[in-house]
Amino acid sequence: MEDLTLSTDFARKLTPEHRRLRLVRVKFLRRTLPIAACMALVAVVSQVAWRNLQAAAAPPPVASENTVRMVSPQFSGEGRDGSRYLVTAQSGLRDPKDAARILLEKPVVTVSRNGAPGAHTISRRGVFREDNQSLTLEGDVQVEQGSGFHFVANNAVIDTATGQVVGGGVQGQSPTGAVRSDSYNVTDKGDRMVFKGRVHARLQGK
Numbered sequence: 608m609e610d611l612t613l614s615t616d617f618a619r620k621l622t623p624e625h626r627r628l629r630l631v632r633v634k635f636l637r638r639t640l641p642i643a644a645c646m647a648l649v650a651v652v653s654q655v656a657w658r659n660l661q662a663a664a665a666p667p668p669v670a671s672e673n674t675v676r677m678v679s680p681q682f683s684g685e686g687r688d689g690s691r692y693l694v695t696a697q698s699g700l701r702d703p704k705d706a707a708r709i710l711l712e713k714p715v716v717t718v719s720r721n722g723a724p725g726a727h728t729i730s731r732r733g734v735f736r737e738d739n740q741s742l743t744l745e746g747d748v749q750v751e752q753g754s755g756f757h758f759v760a761n762n763a764v765i766d767t768a769t770g771q772v773v774g775g776g777v778q779g780q781s782p783t784g785a786v787r788s789d790s791y792n793v794t795d796k797g798d799r800m801v802f803k804g805r806v807h808a809r810l811q812g813k
Contacts, residue, residue, distance in 0.1 A: 675701040680709070682735060688770045688796050690720045694735060694742060707738040716742060716765065718797075726797060727751045728763065740767045748774065752797065756781040760791070770796055777802070784810035 677699035685691050696711035714733035718725035731746030741764065748760040761776030772793035779786045789804025802808075 677701070677709075680711070682737075684740060684767060686768050686770050688720075690718055690725065690770050690796065692719075692767045693717045694767075696733070699735075707736050709735045709737065711735055714742070714744065716744070718770070720796060724753050726753075728765075730763070741765065742767060744774075754781070758791075770794075784808060 677696075680696050680699040682694040683692065693716070694711075695715045695717075697713040699712070700710045702708040702710065711733040712731075714730055714735070716726075716728040718727075728744065728748065728750045730744035730748040733742055733744045735742050744763045744765070745761070748763045749757070750760070750763070751757050756779065758777050758779030760774045760778075763772055763774035765772050770793075773791070775790045777786075777788055777791045779791075786802055786806065786808040788802035788806040791803070792801040793799070794801075
């Protein structure tokens with residue numbers, strides 16, 4: 608009650624001139640505040656619109672002219688040992704930085720010798736080099752041979768010219784037993800296989 612009385616007494620002590628100035632200031636604020644709010648809103652909207660126009664006017668990214676995509680690519684040839692090979696894949700992509708390097712998705716390698724089927728190899732991905740005719744396979748590499756030998760490896764590097772295959776992390780199964788090792792090497796047209804590193808073998812008689 609004391610504050611109300613003091614406030615009322617203070618209002619009564621205001622002169623008519625003071626009251627007129629206060630009324631003018633109140634009217635001014637009532638007019639200018641909505642205008643200022645509208646101007647701020649217009650500025651925000653304009654800024655957003657300008658950014659959208661800049662984004663629309665920006666040129667879209669252009670794919671490299673050196674990038675060549677292939678659907679169901681095929682590569683074939685003949686090795687020095689007389690074997691013939693055929694490499695197919697689900698898709699391929701030529702490396703824009705190295706034209707001889709082709710990235711393959713789900714490649715399949717088929718080798719034949721003297722008309723007889725040889726090894727059949729599949730993997731998740733691979734890299735084929737056209738300059739030296741080499742093929743690198745990675746990811747669940749599985750090899751089937753006509754002699755009944757089957758093995759799974761982490762990777763394999765195939766020299767299609769010589770028929771030599773090297774790789775790592777192999778587990779093999781054949782009619783004469785099973786073998787597991789850290790690395791392997793296939794030579795002599797596939798007749799000789801060398802296993803190295805923590806070799807575990809189990810042989811069984813006929």
